[in-house]
Amino acid sequence: MRRCVEIAKKAIGHTNPNPMVGCVIVKDGKVVGEGFHPKAGQPHAEVFALRAAGDLAENATAYVSLEPCNHYGRTPPCTEALIRAKVKRVVVGMVDPNPIVASKVGVEEELCKRLNEVFIHHILTRKPFVTLRYSISMNGNISDWLGEGAMEFGGYYSQLLQEYDGIILSGASLTGSSCLPASQELQCKQLKQIIVASSSNSPAKLPLLYQNADDQPIIFADKNAEVDPEIAQHGIETVVLDELRLGPILNYCQRLGLCSLLLDTRGFCRIFEEFVKEGIENRLLQKVVMEVLPVWNGSREAIAVPAKNFDKEVRRLAKLQSRMSNGNLLVEGYF
Amino acid sequence: MRRCVEIAKKAIGHTNPNPMVGCVIVKDGKVVGEGFHPKAGQPHAEVFALRAAGDLAENATAYVSLEPCNHYGRTPPCTEALIRAKVKRVVVGMVDPNPIVASKVGVEEELCKRLNEVFIHHILTRKPFVTLRYSISMNGNISDWLGEGAMEFGGYYSQLLQEYDGIILSGASLTGSSCLPASQELQCKQLKQIIVASSSNSPAKLPLLYQNADDQPIIFADKNAEVDPEIAQHGIETVVLDELRLGPILNYCQRLGLCSLLLDTRGFCRIFEEFVKEGIENRLLQKVVMEVLPVWNGSREAIAVPAKNFDKEVRRLAKLQSRMSNGNLLVEGYF
Numbered sequence A, B: 001m002r003r004c005v006e007i008a009k010k011a012i013g014h015t016n017p018n019p020m021v022g023c024v025i026v027k028d029g030k031v032v033g034e035g036f037h038p039k040a041g042q043p044h045a046e047v048f049a050l051r052a053a054g055d056l057a058e059n060a061t062a063y064v065s066l067e068p069c070n071h072y073g074r075t076p077p078c079t080e081a082l083i084r085a086k087v088k089r090v091v092v093g094m095v096d097p098n099p100i101v102a103s104k105v106g107v108e109e110e111l112c113k114r115l116n117e118v119f120i121h122h123i124l125t126r127k128p129f130v131t132l133r134y135s136i137s138m139n140g141n142i143s144d145w146l147g148e149g150a151m152e153f154g155g156y157y158s159q160l161l162q163e164y165d166g167i168i169l170s171g172a173s174l175t176g177s178s179c180l181p182a183s184q185e186l187q188c189k190q191l192k193q194i195i196v197a198s199s200s201n202s203p204a205k206l207p208l209l210y211q212n213a214d215d216q217p218i219i220f221a222d223k224n225a226e227v228d229p230e231i232a233q234h235g236i237e238t239v240v241l242d243e244l245r246l247g248p249i250l251n252y253c254q255r256l257g258l259c260s261l262l263l264d265t266r267g268f269c270r271i272f273e274e275f276v277k278e279g280i281e282n283r284l285l286q287k288v289v290m291e292v293l294p295v296w297n298g299s300r301e302a303i304a305v306p307a308k309n310f311d312k313e314v315r316r317l318a319k320l321q322s323r324m325s326n327g328n329l330l331v332e333g334y335f
Helices: A002-011 A045-057 A078-084 A109-115 A117-125 A156-163 A229-233 A246-255 A270-281 B002-011 B045-057 B078-084 B109-115 B117-125 B156-163 B229-233 B246-255 B270-281
Strands: A022-027 A030-036 A061-066 A089-094 A129-136 A166-170 A192-197 A218-222 A237-241 A260-264 A287-292 A295-297 A314-316 A318-325 A328-334 B022-027 B030-036 B061-066 B089-094 B129-136 B166-170 B192-197 B218-222 B238-241 B260-264 B287-292 B295-297 B314-316 B318-325 B328-334
Touching: A002 A022, A002 A030, A002 A061, A002 A109, A022 A045, A030 A045, A045 A061, A045 A078, A109 A117, A117 A129, A129 A270, A156 A260, A156 A287, A166 A270, A192 A246, A218 A246, A246 A260, A246 A270, A260 A270, A318 B318, A318 B328, A328 B318, A328 B328, B002 B022, B002 B030, B002 B061, B002 B109, B022 B045, B030 B045, B045 B061, B045 B078, B109 B117, B117 B129, B129 B270, B156 B260, B156 B287, B166 B270, B192 B246, B218 B246, B246 B260, B246 B270, B260 B270
Parallel strands: A061 A089, A129 A260, A129 A287, A166 A192, A166 A260, A192 A218, A218 A237, B061 B089, B129 B260, B129 B287, B166 B192, B166 B260, B192 B218, B218 B238
Antiparallel strands: A022 A030, A022 A061, A287 A328, A295 B314, A314 B295, A318 A328, B022 B030, B022 B061, B287 B328, B318 B328
């Protein structure tokens, strides 16, 4: 089943709105066929694995990270294909969360669920899966910095950008930067850039080297925000709102078909503080990715004294875990 | 060599001022003897391992996590014992940092160094090794909380208390608590409790159930601090200082023979903020153990906006790493 998840990940960032699925066909203890779902509209993982296995699929066991589909969509049901190939046994990693699919059991369910957390959230709520990302110093200060190598190929930030359909950024984070953030991973899809410009401290400016990209950014600005005239020249979509709030921005993204969004705090401004508060209160945020920077910053307040009764209002995070990614230390959790 | 470190750790908290050392004697690919240094004044690891190996030590290889001693102290030099037993080869994990011992190479040196970070620091500087411990929420607030099970047997906090000779605590952290913090690990030694009482917000009070412990705490108070009359009744050592500073407290601890101290921020008060600042500026702190709590706390300031130019004054931490300990997420680093 772990192998299923491993090969399923080959399609990371390409399967939306479908889930990533891997299938391994095993006969007499040997792998006779493997496959994964590469892209929406293309055949499912089971079909590729059955093709690879050929006649060897007879009496074999098929491992699938997600329960095989049993309904007619763009493709015929995989259950039929498995039966036709005379597979003896099917082992399922997780049952399909899609309400139109019925189900019972799961092997390595936790792993299979993490693989498709975006898909599961989206199929159940129809809302985008939103991850809050930020960097924090060892003494608890949110920082604009990214760890060394994080934006380069293989770095965690580059990998995050590959996994999400869009990124919500403060306009301030672009001031002086040479280009819009983009994943450095191979064959990654273009990420939708959602730039927030507030009148308080985050003017809408394009990066220095902005070129007419194939996939243009969208700008959300409050009515008093400073918008660079170049933005109009480039014909970039600009949505002006009376009040900048996270909810309406997410609704807009949903209508654009964006299933997953990264809310990135770089170029931190007052409006993002409000977004986080609103996001937590209204359950618009699903996940947190926190990078712990190897620094102790700010000489004045070396470590902050907590306010009295601070611990009373608490939101718990689930499944907290940490991992090293190319030398950067990440902590992840779920709201 | 990893086995050496593993068995050396059996003596955790008992070897001061000596290092923890493990020795494994291998002949023809088989372990024929093992030993570790249990306590200052008792024989070294090599002696126990040679005893266990007996005649099999002849022509064998001895692995030692720290370079064998070659000088006369309370015990005869281990190099002589190894030669006498006709050991063919000695593999050394790390060379002895003690200036009176000469040296060249190391196998798994990093691991062997971490095992004895306290000893190494102490032998080189003669000052106590000080570790700052605190808990932080996911949104960067220092908290008085400890993670679930942290104080129980096997919990990281209980294990930390076992590793250090003393703990520096705010008097405020004891208010209402039933006893002084103590390790729950088996056969752990008594930890010296150093209680700081400042006139601002941390009166010197004894815990509710204070009994005349074998090893009494020491109180450091500034001249205007409120000191519970019970403290005098119990005859507890109270040091009154004009100004509470970390340096003089550490010097005092050094004179008491305490080689390692935990500076714990629970019951956080203004004075500890000063201690941390002073400790970083004057290089009195060596290590950080930060527990990441699975919570998002404080509704008002969901996430704090960093001050301008905050990133300019930065102290880097080395060897940042994270680990799970019985369900608690810890990040460790070195100043």
